[in-house]
Amino acid sequence: MEVKVGYVVEGFNDERAVLAVFPDSYIAVTKGTRYNRRVRMDIQKIIGECNVVFVLTDPDEPGNNLxxxxxxxxxxxxxxxxxxxxxxxxxxxxxxxxxxxxxxxLKMVLTDALKEEIFSSNQ
Incomplete structure (x- = not known):
């Protein structure tokens, strides 16, 4: 079974960074720390298309809040x-x-998170 992985990121540069290491990823971009109807719809869309979706925000206060x-x-x-x-x-x-x-x-962190999620869902 092919695993489709999605990420919710803050910006287009984050999207580019993820796609540089995993080109087949599904991405929802919040365009900063916005959390509005469009963002919710984008997240719902990738949840419907992917087996697993992660939140990947900046390690700062706005990113933590989002x-x-x-x-x-x-x-x-x-x-x-x-x-x-x-x-x-x-x-x-x-x-x-x-x-x-x-x-x-970035590739190591994303790979480790996916392995951990797959392992925990198989328990």
Whole structure:
């Protein structure tokens, strides 16, 4: 059986990062920390199309809040990203986000989460 995996991410750069390591992924983009009707409909759509859907938001306060809302409403699991792996310094400012993760790290984290979910659902 083919496993179809979906992710709820904050931005289009996050979407690109996920698709760079898993091109066949289904993605719902919230366009920041918005949580409105369109986002809910996009999440419902990938839940209907996928075997498993994860929340993959930035490891910061807005990302944590968004993940909490989504997880509570839809019962989705969140993939936690190590903030140290998601740091970028640009123009003297520190940025934290999924899109800044090294592709090797991101692939490892996503693979581990999927393996854990498959294993726990087979118990």
């Amino acid at each position: 993940a909490e809302y989504i997880s509570q409403e839809f019962g989705l699991l969140r993939i936690m990203i190590d903030p140290k792996e998601a740091i970028c310094y640009r123009n003297g400012k520190k940025k934290i986000g999924v899109e800044h993760c090294d592709p090797v790290y």
